[in-house]
Amino acid sequence: KMLFAEGQQEIKNQDQTQSSKEPEWDGVYVVDNLGNYHELIPVLKGKIQKIKSSLTGEYLNVNTNPQEVNHVSWNNFKGFLFKGQQVVEKIQINKAKRQRWLWGDEYNIVDLQANLYELQMKCKTGLAYSYCEFNNKELIKKYLGDGGRSFCLSIRVGELPEKGRKMYIVCFEE
DSSP, X not given: OOSSOHHHHTXXXXXXXXXXXXXXXXEEEEEETTSOEEEOOOOSSOEXXXXXXXXXXXEEEEEOOGGGEEEXXXXXXXXXXXXXXXXXXXXXXXXXXXXXXXXXXEEEEEOTTXXXXXXXXXXXXXXXXXXXXXXXXXXXXXXXXXXXXXXXXXXXXXXXXXXXXXXXXXXXXX
16 A cells, blocks of 8 residues: 555655665654655645634634645554754644545644644654654544544644744545
8 A cells, every 4th residue: 555645656756765764854754664754745835724613612724735635554654753953843743634625625623732742642852853653553543533544633843934834734544
């Protein structure tokens, strides 16, 4: 089973996918069961708005291109590597609920106070990197998935937009 969707495959260069040596560029990577690093594509053209709802509280609504959504095999997923000083300065991981519309998918980033990076991950950290795995993969799958076969999360890294703040949408498939 492929780790990334068709459109994203072309961007990866061969050395990076084939080798398991640590990537040289700053960014956010998925690490697979074989120890290979796959760089995530950030949301660049998407529209992100903060929404306050009396029913569900505060959440972020993200409208993005399908090419900017990272599709990852849950069974082949081991962890995340956050690389670079500005990346590891602030890491926020939250549940993302996909809403399917005729004009495309939207993602609602919910439970903003529940930062999975702080609450549900064990990490090895250094000066400019953090490698993390979920404490309990099954628990996370239940939380993110609500029983579905596909489930998503958002990763926000960096402190400020001018200091390289980025958002990533990652959807796992079984």
